[in-house]
Amino acid sequence: MSNVAIRNLQIELGGTKVIESLNLDVKAGEFVVLLGPSGCGKSTLLHSIAGLIDTTSGQIEIGGKDMTWADPKDRGIALVFQSYALYPTMNVENNMSFGLRISGTPKAEIARRVSRASDMLQLGPLLKRKPANLSGGQRQRVAIGRAIVREADVMLFDEPLSNLDAKLRTELRRELKQLHKQLGATMIYVTHDQVEAMTLAQRMAVMKGGVVQQFDTPANIYNEPANLFVATFLGSPGMNLFRGRLEQHGGRTLFRNEHLAVDVTHYPFRQPPVGTRECVLGVRPEDIDIGNTDGAEGILGATVSLVEAMGAHRVLWLDFHGTQIAGIVQDQQKIDSDKDISFSIRTKRLSLFDGASEQRL
Amino acid sequence: MTNAVIKKRAGVSIAAYIALIPMALTVLLAYLGTMLWTARVSVSSSRTFPNSDFVGASQYIRLFNNERWLLSLQNVAVYGVLFIAACLIIGFLLAVFIDQKVMAEGALRTIFLYPYAMSFVATGLIWQWILNPELGIQEVLRKLGFTEARFDWIVDQDMAIYTIVIATVWQASGLVMALMLSGLRGIDEELWKAARIDGIPRWRVYVSIVLPMLGPSVSTAFVLLFVMVVKVFDSVVAMTQGGPGTASEVPAKFIMDYLFGRANIGLASAASIVLLATVLAIVAPLYYVRTRRADKGM
Amino acid sequence: MGYVVKQENAVIAVAEASSAAANDSGVAAANALSSAAGRRRKLAWTPARAGVYAFLIVAALFFLLPLYVMLVTSVKPMEEIRLGTLFALPVNLTLEPWVQAWQSACTGLECDGIRGGFWNSVAIVVPSTILSIAIGAVNGYALSFWRPRGAGVLFAILMMGAFIPVQVMVYPLVRVLAAVDLFSSLPGIVLIHTIFGMPVMTLLFRNYYAALPMELFKAARIDGGGFWRIFLQLMLPMSTPVIVVAVIMQVTGIWNDFLLGLVFAGSEHLPMTVQLNNIINTTTGERLYNVNMAATILTSVVPLALYFISGRWFVRGIASGAVKG
Numbered sequence: 007m008s009n010v011a012i013r014n015l016q017i018e019l020g021g022t023k024v025i026e027s028l029n030l031d032v033k034a035g036e037f038v039v040l041l042g043p044s045g046c047g048k049s050t051l052l053h054s055i056a057g058l059i060d061t062t063s064g065q066i067e068i069g070g071k072d073m074t075w076a077d078p079k080d081r082g083i084a085l086v087f088q089s090y091a092l093y094p095t096m097n098v099e100n101n102m103s104f105g106l107r108i109s110g111t112p113k114a115e116i117a118r119r120v121s122r123a124s125d126m127l128q129l130g131p132l133l134k135r136k137p138a139n140l141s142g143g144q145r146q147r148v149a150i151g152r153a154i155v156r157e158a159d160v161m162l163f164d165e166p167l168s169n170l171d172a173k174l175r176t177e178l179r180r181e182l183k184q185l186h187k188q189l190g191a192t193m194i195y196v197t198h199d200q201v202e203a204m205t206l207a208q209r210m211a212v213m214k215g216g217v218v219q220q221f222d223t224p225a226n227i228y229n230e231p232a233n234l235f236v237a238t239f240l241g242s243p244g245m246n247l248f249r250g251r252l253e254q255h256g257g258r259t260l261f262r263n264e265h266l267a268v269d270v271t272h273y274p275f276r277q278p279p280v281g282t283r284e285c286v287l288g289v290r291p292e293d294i295d296i297g298n299t300d301g302a303e304g305i306l307g308a309t310v311s312l313v314e315a316m317g318a319h320r321v322l323w324l325d326f327h328g329t330q331i332a333g334i335v336q337d338q339q340k341i342d343s344d345k346d347i348s349f350s351i352r353t354k355r356l357s358l359f360d361g362a363s364e365q366r367l
Numbered sequence: 368m369t370n371a372v373i374k375k376r377a378g379v380s381i382a383a384y385i386a387l388i389p390m391a392l393t394v395l396l397a398y399l400g401t402m403l404w405t406a407r408v409s410v411s412s413s414r415t416f417p418n419s420d421f422v423g424a425s426q427y428i429r430l431f432n433n434e435r436w437l438l439s440l441q442n443v444a445v446y447g448v449l450f451i452a453a454c455l456i457i458g459f460l461l462a463v464f465i466d467q468k469v470m471a472e473g474a475l476r477t478i479f480l481y482p483y484a485m486s487f488v489a490t491g492l493i494w495q496w497i498l499n500p501e502l503g504i505q506e507v508l509r510k511l512g513f514t515e516a517r518f519d520w521i522v523d524q525d526m527a528i529y530t531i532v533i534a535t536v537w538q539a540s541g542l543v544m545a546l547m548l549s550g551l552r553g554i555d556e557e558l559w560k561a562a563r564i565d566g567i568p569r570w571r572v573y574v575s576i577v578l579p580m581l582g583p584s585v586s587t588a589f590v591l592l593f594v595m596v597v598k599v600f601d602s603v604v605a606m607t608q609g610g611p612g613t614a615s616e617v618p619a620k621f622i623m624d625y626l627f628g629r630a631n632i633g634l635a636s637a638a639s640i641v642l643l644a645t646v647l648a649i650v651a652p653l654y655y656v657r658t659r660r661a662d663k664g665m
Numbered sequence: 666m667g668y669v670v671k672q673e674n675a676v677i678a679v680a681e682a683s684s685a686a687a688n689d690s691g692v693a694a695a696n697a698l699s700s701a702a703g704r705r706r707k708l709a710w711t712p713a714r715a716g717v718y719a720f721l722i723v724a725a726l727f728f729l730l731p732l733y734v735m736l737v738t739s740v741k742p743m744e745e746i747r748l749g750t751l752f753a754l755p756v757n758l759t760l761e762p763w764v765q766a767w768q769s770a771c772t773g774l775e776c777d778g779i780r781g782g783f784w785n786s787v788a789i790v791v792p793s794t795i796l797s798i799a800i801g802a803v804n805g806y807a808l809s810f811w812r813p814r815g816a817g818v819l820f821a822i823l824m825m826g827a828f829i830p831v832q833v834m835v836y837p838l839v840r841v842l843a844a845v846d847l848f849s850s851l852p853g854i855v856l857i858h859t860i861f862g863m864p865v866m867t868l869l870f871r872n873y874y875a876a877l878p879m880e881l882f883k884a885a886r887i888d889g890g891g892f893w894r895i896f897l898q899l900m901l902p903m904s905t906p907v908i909v910v911a912v913i914m915q916v917t918g919i920w921n922d923f924l925l926g927l928v929f930a931g932s933e934h935l936p937m938t939v940q941l942n943n944i945i946n947t948t949t950g951e952r953l954y955n956v957n958m959a960a961t962i963l964t965s966v967v968p969l970a971l972y973f974i975s976g977r978w979f980v981r982g983i984a985s986g987a988v989k990g
Contacts, residue, residue, distance in 0.1 A: 058560050079566030091561035095579035104575070105565030156565075382892035383811035387819070390804045390863065394819050397860045398826035401837040408836070417840075461724060464717050476980075477973070478725050481732075484972035484979070486921030488938045489965045492945055493731045496738065496954060497751065506749035537731065545983050597830055601923040605942055622832040623924070632836055639833040650828050 007034040008069030008082060008159035008192055010055060015064035017047075017054055017216075024050050025216040028064070032209075034159075037186050037193045041203040042213035043239070048196045051213075052162050055194065056085050069159055079109075081160075084153035088165040090145045092137040092152070099133040102152045116155075123154040126188060127181075143174045150182075154189070163195040167202065179205060200240050204228070212236045229355055234364035237288050237357055243321055243332040246294065248287040249361070252279055261287050261358065265327045266306055268351060273358060275367055284361030293352040294333035296322060305348050313341055324349065402643065409636035417632065426637040436638060439616040442528045446617070447596040449529070453536045454592055455585065458543025463573060465544070466551050476548070480541035487538070491605025494534035495521065527607050527615040535602055539595060543588045550584030551577065583657075590653060597646055618642055739763065739958035746954050762955035766963055770956055772935075772943040779960050782940030786920055786967075788851060789936055793858035794915040798908065800859060801866025806896050808867070809874040810882045820867070827864035835928060842929065849931025857929045858919050866911060869985050873907040874900065907985075913975050914982040917968045937964045 010032040017025040025047045032038045040048040053059045055066060057078035066074045073081045093101050099120060106116045124130050127147040137145055146166055153161055163182075167175045183206055186193055197203055203210050204224045211221040212235075220232040231237035237245050250263030252270070259279050261268045268287065308324035308331070322333045322341065333349060335341065358367040409426055411418045430436050461479055465472055482490065497503050500519035508516035520526035554577060562572045600619035607615045609624075618638060625635035734751060739762050741755040768778035775781075808816055838857065839848060847853035877900075885895045926936035935943075941964045945957045972979050 053560075056560075056564060058563065077566075078564045083564070085561070085564050087557045087561060089555060089557050091555065091557040093558070093561075093576050095576070095582075105567060108565065108567050108571065152561075152565075380811070380892045383807045383813045386803050386807050386892065387813065387816055389800050390823060390867065391819055393860050393863050394822050394826065396841075397834065397838065398822060398829065401834040402829065404837040405833050457724075460720070464721050467714075467717050469717065469721065475721055475725060477976075478728050480980070481969065481972055482728060483983075484917060484968045485965045486923065486938050486968070488921075488923045488942055489961050490731075492941070492957065492961050493735050495945075496958065497731060497734055502746065502749045502954070503751055507751050510750065537728065541728070542983060545980050549980070549984050594828060601938075604923070605946070608946060619830065619832055623835075626832070626836055627928075635832075636836070639830065642830045643833050646828050646830060647825075650825075654825075 007190060009034040009067075010160055010192060010194065011065075011067040012051075012055070013065045013067070015051070015054070015066065016062045017050055017059065018062040019050075019059075023216065025054075028216070028218060030211060030218060030221065032192060032194060034069075035190050035192055037183075037195065037206060037208045039203040039207035039210040040194065040196045040213060041198070041200060041207075041210050041239075043198060046213040047216035048198075048213050049164055050216075052085075052164055052194060052196045055160075056083055056162055057081050079105075082158050083160045083162055084156040084158040085162045085164065086146075086149050086153050086166045088168055090137070090149040090169075092145060092148055094137050097134050097136050098129060098140070098148050098151075101137070101148060102155050105152070106155060119155040119157065120151075123151040126154065126185065127151050142170050143178065146170065146178060150185070154185075158191065160192045160194065161189075163193065165197055166195075167197070168199075175202070182206060200242070204240070212239060230366065231288075231357060232366050234286060234288075234359045237359070241290060243291050245288045245290050245357070246331040248289070248329075250285065250287060251282050252285050252358070252367075253282050254279070261285070266351075268353060268356070270353065270356065270358065272353070273356060273367075275358075277367075279367070285367060286359045286361060286364070288357035288359065289331075289351050290355065291321065291332040292334045293355055294324075294331065294349055295352055296324075296333045296335055296347060296349045297339070305350055307346060307348050310341060310343050310345050310347050313343060322347075405636045405639050408632055409640050411633055413631075413633040413636070415630040415632070422633075426633045427641070430634055430637045430641070433634075435613050435616055436618075436621055438613060439618045439621045442615060443596065443599065443617050446528055446532055446599065447593070449532045450535055450539075450596055451589065451592045453532065454540050454543045455588060457536065457540040458588065459547050459581075459585075461540065461544040462547035462551055465548060476545075479544050482538040483541045483545075485538065487535070487601035488605045490534050490538045491531075491602040494530065494537070495606045498530055498533075521607060522611050524611055524614040527611060531599070531602055531606060531615060534606060535595070535599070538602075539592065542591065546584050546588045546591075547581060550581045554580060586653060586657070590650060593649060594646070597642060735958050735962055739766075739955055739962055741955055743951075743953065743955060762953070762959040763963070765953070765956045766944075766959035770944045770953075770960060771948065772940045773947055779937060779940050779944060779963055782935060782937035783963070785930070785934045785940075786937040789854055789858070789926070789930065789934065790916055790919045792855045793862070793919050794912060796855060797859045797862035797866050797915055798911045800863060801911065802870045802901070802904065802908075803896065804863070804867040805870025805872075805874050806900055807892075808871045810879075810895075810900075811892065820871070823864050823867060831861070831924060839928065848929065849933075851930070851934050854926060854930040854934060857925050858922070861925065862915060862918070865914065869911055869914070870904070870907060872985060873904065877903065909975075909978050910982045910985060913971060913978055916971060917979075920968050 010030075012028055012030040015025055015028040015030075016023070028051065030051075040051060042048050050059060054061055055068075057073070057076060061074060064074070065072055068081055068083065078085075093104065096104065102120050102123060103116050106119065111119075120133075124133060127150060129144075129147060129151055132140060132144060132148070137148070140148065146169075149166070167178055170178065179202060182195075195202075195206060207224050209221060209223050210227060212219045212227060214235050219236050220227055227236060228240055231240065231245075234247075238247070248261075248263060248266065250261055250266075253260050253262055258269055258271045259273070261270050270287075306326070308326040310322060311325045311330065312323040314321040314323070320335045320341075322335055324331050324333060324347065341347070359365060360367055408417050410422060410424070411420050412422050412426075465475055469475070498505075498518065498521045500506075500522055503518070505516060505518040508518060521530045558576070559572070562576060567575075598619055599617050600623065603609055603615055603617050603620055609616045609620050619642075622635045622638045622642070625631045625638070737752070737754060738746065740758050740760065742757055742759050742761070745753075745756060766778060767780050769776055770778050772779070772782070807813065808820055838860075842848040842853045842856075847856065881899070882895065885899050890899070920936075921938065922936065923938045923942070926939050930936060930939070941960050944960050945952075
């Protein structure tokens with residue numbers, strides 16, 4: 007179990023700064039997810055932790071030792087690839103044991119590790135098969151098995167579930183979480199899928215353009231996104247956004263635009279608000295109270311434009327003076343399209359962002 | 368041709384059948400037909416013209432009592448082993464080394480492959496000149512001071528066949544390199560990374576992972592080279608004319624000589640059938656293995 | 666490929682190039698990084714890397730040697746050649762051997778140079794290439810889209826036929842051609858080349874068409890297209906890449922052919938390769954090595970030029986023609 011500390015990491019490839027002044031501290035035994043859209047640098051970061059990409063400047067510390075220039079095989083890491091990267095001409099057993107055989111691990115030890123990994127991942131019946139004769143999910147398990155036998159302190163995952171179908175993904179997701187409990191290794195996991203990130207991470211780093219936007223627990227990131235990008239990246243349907251101004255009236259702070267006004271006096275501002283400023287109000291769909299207007303701030307009117315039945319709940323798209331906002335309805339009340347409906351905004355969990363810098367206020 | 372869309376079974380128009388007539392004719396007459404014809408002649412006593420008698424296996428017996436034929440078989444066997452081995456090894460090494468992200472990779476590839484664009488005749492003639500005992504390499508060596516140097520293989524009974532090996536290996540190694548290179552390039556980058564993380568040294572990756580994966584490329588190269596060996600004719604005619612004497616005789620030339628020069632088509636046909644049988648004996652099993660592998664989805 | 670940087674995840678590919686250095690040197694810490702913004706990281710110079718270059722350079726010299734000798738010999742006067750200095754550059758450079766080779770070298774009975782052979786080869790190659798490609802394309806098209814009954818079997822035998830030694834087929838073909846008065850004639854040799862080129866051409870086109878989406882074909886049929894209309898108006902226009910490869914393969918192969926031309930072309934249409942061999946190996950008196958080399962170069966000009974111009978297409982031809990079965 008090792009920690010991973012990244013200090014002032016800079017990675018330039020072909021003249022472009024892919025990662026700039028990145029700092030990250032992963033505690034020993036933690037499950038950290040790197041989440042972000044394509045091209046945000048998360049894979050590059052992971053590969054540089056693995057030692058496959060050289061850094062321009064900065065340090066990478068693994069288990070308290072400076073591993074910035076160490077060979078991948080000396081870093082105590084294991085990596086599971088998106089495309090599995092299994093050796094095609096070897097069977098499952100040999101795939102898992104090849105690296106150990108090369109490094110001179112005694113036969114008994116190899117056998118012990120392989121059988122332990124194969125028990126954890128139910129690979130027993132597959133040991134003599136070649137990758138070509140395995141399904142996608144089985145191949146991915148073998149890839150994970152190959153990583154496990156290294157008994158590495160840090161396990162890295164590069165979008166391992168992206169090539170699998172939806173059902174398999176949910177299954178393997180649960181298995182991975184189990185695995186983490188069993189092994190207790192530090193795990194760093196890269197994905198662009200927010201559901202994976204939210205369910206697997208103990209802490210997650212949302213990345214964009216090579217910069218970590220926010221590094222916190224999934225709950226904190228979801229409830230208190232640090233900026234507009236993070237706010238809109240997580241959550242499905244996405245956060246509803248309203249542009250407007252913060253104004254002071256008497257002792258109260260109000261968010262106002264031409265269609266609504268919300269009292270945000272009790273909002274946990276980072277710095278006390280002064281004067282007026284342009285800002286953006288973010289309200290999650292589940293905080294849009296539809297129909298039920300008890301104890302709400304103010305009743306607003308909109309027209310229903312679309313109803314999406316999701317099984318357990320329904321997503322209601324409302325046309326609010328030209329903007330589409332989403333709300334969630336749990337009950338089974340009949341709601342027709344193109345009908346007028348009233349809603350209100352629950353103010354317990356709002357987000358306010360500065361209009362220009364898009365940072366959380 | 369009209370756009371006749373007269374539907375036969377499963378909507379296949381008759382035009383398709385008509386369009387394939389040249390192929391059908393070629394297969395039936397030019398391939399199967401000639402094979403049967405030659406087989407028939409090989410069991411007759413035909414000399415200049417085909418006889419319709421039947422002499423059983425006597426042509427074959429005469430064939431295997433013919434010194435020149437036996438020598439040609441020996442030569443082609445020696446030649447074949449050396450040629451195929453050298454081409455595979457050199458081609459593989461060239462491909463691997465070029466794959467090391469060297470500079471001027473394009474120029475190197477061009478240099479190694481250009482001999483394959485030349486005819487076997489031209490190759491034979493150039494090397495005939497280079498290996499010329501009086502004015503070629505031997506003379507260069509002697510002028511450099513090695514006054515007793517000998518490189519007159521081309522006029523040496525025992526060594527002539529090896530000169531053919533040199534010339535044709537020069538020509539065909541580039542082909543093997545091209546095949547192996549495309550095989551190498553088809554290997555997923557992530558496989559290399561996985562091997563790095565597993566701590567596998569580069570040479571070991573080539574031996575234990577890459578080489579087995581190149582199986583199809585190697586077998587394709589082997590088949591192509593094998594066919595070249597069986598066919599070897601042009602380079603022998605150009606380089607040594609089968610000589611000195613009959614020292615570098617090969618089956619293909621033997622057959623051509625007996626068909627046209629010595630007007631003994633019965634014997635020549637028997638030899639052709641033997642050649643055919645040898646080719647099929649090697650190619651058919653390989654083909655079978657390949658098709659079975661394809662069926663198993665590998 | 667590893668040197669070009671693209672913006673998406675292929676940044677990893679460039680990284681691989683630089684990290685390969687770490688592997689080679691074996692001591693990652695020693696891999697002093699000199700990379701500044703925009704400059705590709707240089708790979709470390711190690712004994713292993715020097716060995717790689719040494720091998721490649723020696724090999725390159727071996728491969729270039731005959732070309733050099735050929736060129737140098739062809740521009741030397743005979744006095745210099747008799748000196749036996751194979752590798753020496755010419756002192757008195759002369760183009761006389763080339764002129765001689767082209768127009769006055771003796772090919773057996775005539776002394777008209779190799780130019781006759783050149784034009785013969787052209788006359789053989791052009792129609793043979795066109796015909797064999799046309800038939801190969803139609804075959805490939807019919808086999809991959811229409812699949813008439815029995816065609817699969819025929820195709821399999823055709824493929825096996827590519828391995829049959831020519832000697833098995835030569836004499837019967839001679840008899841057949843003689844019977845229809847096509848033996849030793851230009852149409853005869855063209856027909857022969859078409860027959861022998863059919864397996865590879867058919868395979869090439871079949872594989873190419875098999876990679877095109879079947880939906881395209883089905884849509885055309887729904888639109889009312891028949892066999893020939895679909896071929897001529899849809900498939901053929903889309904076949905440019907494979908036709909380029911086919912042309913390269915056939916021109917090279919037919920131009921370089923020796924045996925078939927020797928047997929079937931007849932003394933009036935002997936291709937250049939046959940005449941070349943005649944010039945060099947049937948001379949009486951002193952051998953004019955410079956003329957011989959000039960003639961050899963002249964014979965190789967067309968396929969070599971095609972090779973150098975076509976580059977990647979040539980390799981593609983090897984790769985596709987080589988995938989048998």
